[in-house]
Amino acid sequence: MYDAVEPDEGRRVLVDRLWPRGIAKTDPRVGRWLKDVAPSTELRHWYGHDPAKFDEFEKRYLAELADGPEADALAELRRLANEGPLTLVTATKDLNLSHLIVLTRLLEGR
Known part of the structure; x- marks a missing residue:
C-alpha cells in the first residue's frame, strides 16, 4: 500500500476490508477498492495474524469467499486478473501471514 506506483504493475486493487488510515480516497497507490x-x-x-492459526484462517477465509458478496468480489478480482497485470494492495504489515497469500494462490489457480 505504501510503495510507489510502478509503471509495469498494472491495475492496483485494494483488498482490505477497512480503508487505510491516513490515505486519501484519490491516492493513486490504492487503485480500485474491493x-x-x-x-x-x-x-x-x-x-490476529497468529502464525499458529494461519491454516485454519485460510480454510475459514476460503469458506467466506465461496458465497454471497465475497464470491462476487472474488469473481471480479479474477476478471481483473484475466485482463492483465494486477497488483493486490493491502495495508497489512506482515504479507506472509495475510489474506494476500490466500488470494494470490486462488488467482494463480492453486
Whole structure:
C-alpha cells in the first residue's frame, strides 16, 4: 500500500476490508477498492495474524469467499486478473501471514 506506483504493475486493487488510515480516497497507490474480497471483521479479529492459526484462517477465509458478496468480489478480482497485470494492495504489515497469500494462490489457480 505504501510503495510507489510502478509503471509495469498494472491495475492496483485494494483488498482490505477497512480503508487505510491516513490515505486519501484519490491516492493513486490504492487503485480500485474491493473490500468484500477481504476477510470478515470477525475472522480478522479471531485470526490476529497468529502464525499458529494461519491454516485454519485460510480454510475459514476460503469458506467466506465461496458465497454471497465475497464470491462476487472474488469473481471480479479474477476478471481483473484475466485482463492483465494486477497488483493486490493491502495495508497489512506482515504479507506472509495475510489474506494476500490466500488470494494470490486462488488467482494463480492453486
